Amino acid sequence: MAEVKLFGFWGSPYSRRVEMALKLKGVEYEYIEEDIIGNKSPRLLQYNPVHKKVPLLLHNGMPIAESLVILEYIDETWKNGQSILPNHPHDRALARFWAKFLDETCWRACKKAYLSGGKEQVKAKEEAEESLKLLDNELKGKKFFGGDSIGLVDIAANLIAYWPVIIAEIVGVELITNDKFPNLCAWMDEYLNSNVVKEHLPDRDKLAEHIRTWFQKTSPVQ
Structure with a gap:
């Protein structure tokens, strides 16, 4: 089974976007809450060294950053469930x-x-x-x-x-x-x-x- 982890913050609309998309596609994942105010985890900084922000999706060890990019990745990777982007x-x-x-x-x-x-x-x-x-x-x-x-x-x-x-x-x-x-x-x-x-x-x-x-x-x- 593919390993999917989501680094996020409970109050972030960007993190919530990704959670909704994963739910729509029926993807099981592990959610990891980040303290984005001043104590970001070493793993977040390691996997997202450019922006150092959430959300960050980790799929089989491969990091994907930026919520809109993640949404497209989810739609292209998991064909089951509801499509997020149109077909045409x-x-x-x-x-x-x-x-x-x-x-x-x-x-x-x-x-x-x-x-x-x-x-x-x-x-x-x-x-x-x-x-x-x-x-x-x-x-x-x-x-x-x-x-x-x-x-x-x-x-x-x-x-x-x-x-x-x-x-x-x-x-x-x-x-x-x-x-x-x-x-x-x-x-x-x-x-x-x-x-x-x-x-x-x-x-x-x-x-x-x-x-x-x-x-x-x-x-x-x-």
Whole structure:
């Protein structure tokens, strides 16, 4: 049997992505919790010397880093279970595009809106809402980004499905509302009520406390 280990952190949306993908594919694995705040394990540093981050997948001793890369690796390696990427090359390319857009454009803009203040925050919120509007348009007439079932983009979008709701309560900056993004909010309800997703979401109260502590240490500009 293939040996699969996942180095992760309970509160990381990136780690949770990989857990969801492994569950969808029916892959058994050993989960190894990392203390990412200041005590990363020697094994994590050994297997991911470039970024020194979680998640890290170890498959038969071979390390794979970066959550989106890991998701594709899982889909290509284990053919059983639900497909994560579409079959058609063009659809696969689109899925990769939107997953990258979520990480590199949308979530970065959202974080800037949460962490800034004053005029900078106003501009940051506008940029975040522009990105969210594009996602909202992409969901028109669809249950999930992947169509009728959860796929790569949906798993990647857990960044905006669960964590921002808690962050909004803590910092008072609400970006995703039903009046502005009805398709996105409908998707969030559908996604968060999926059994495979609910099973791999961190405890809400514990996550809220973790995020609150993180924001206090980060000291956003007011």
